[in-house]
Amino acid sequence: MGQKVNPLSMRLQVHKGWVSRWFSGKRGYADWLAADIKVRDWIERRFATRATIGRIDIERSANLATITIYTAKAGVVIGRGGQGAQEIKAQVEKIIGMPVRVNIEEIKRPELSAKLVAENIARQLERRINFRRAVKMAAQNTLNAGAKGVRIQVAGRLNGAEMSRREKEIRGSVPLHTLRADVDYHLARARTPAGIIGVKVWIFKGEAAQV
Incomplete structure (x- = not known):
């Protein structure tokens, strides 16, 4: 587990x-x-x-x-x-x-804020935009803004499907186990007619100096 x-x-x-x-x-x-x-x-x-x-x-x-x-x-x-x-x-x-x-x-670059990216995807899913399009566009915009890596995961009844499932989009590297890695994370929820869809976003911005 x-x-x-x-x-x-x-x-x-x-x-x-x-x-x-x-x-x-x-x-x-x-x-x-x-x-x-x-x-x-x-x-x-x-x-x-x-x-x-x-x-x-x-x-x-x-x-x-x-x-x-x-x-x-x-x-x-x-x-x-x-x-x-x-x-x-x-x-x-x-x-x-x-x-x-x-x-x-x-915030000068909202594409590098995991909370803003996750909530933006959630709002698009609530407007019934295709989840693949929303996730891929968000991931590409984050990389274009200067991120070293991004990982986006959506889970639930995607596109109103009968069965719930989980889909991931990973671009670049996101080292979750490296403590010095500056990783931003947020979980947002999209409330759709088919049910709640969870949106998780991890953004790797590079290694940070320890304090």
């Missing part, structure tokens, strides 16, 4: 960092963790149809929480005249219960 581990968690402290950075005692830990999950869920739902959010980092100090949103379309998140950023700040302050600073960082 295969022993599988998330490529991101396996590389923590090697060259990957935590998306939540704070320290709490036993009493406040559960409340802060639940608030982090609520914040991420709310932001993801707000921009769910556009597949623009690559990562959300949350950092807390004694009296301030800093939310950094990495997005492929900064203008969509900021909104006209900064209205979108103000709405995010107000809602997050309600959830967290402390002053919040919102930073919005633009």
Whole structure:
């Protein structure tokens, strides 16, 4: 039986960092963790149809929480005249219960973000685009953007088939066991009339310097 581990968690402290950075005692830990999950869920739902959010980092100090949103379309998140950023700040302050600073960082190459690639494929599958075409185009675009390798796996009732199956597309090399390899990973779900199709994406960007 295969022993599988998330490529991101396996590389923590090697060259990957935590998306939540704070320290709490036993009493406040559960409340802060639940608030982090609520914040991420709310932001993801707000921009769910556009597949623009690559990562959300949350950092807390004694009296301030800093939310950094990495997005492929900064203008969509900021909104006209900064209205979108103000709405995010107000809602997050309600959830967290402390002053919040919102930073919005633009992702220069969305083709190198496993989350954005996986969600883009999932949205195409929901629009009933042929899965082979969607996967092959995504893999080629990722390689063209400068990745050393990409692996995409889709599983479920592909193209509305009677039986579920699993299909893979591998381009270049993706060394999952090499800790110094900078591998980005994400799992997305496409909700189709035939059922849920899982989309997994691994992107190898080259070897990273250890921290």
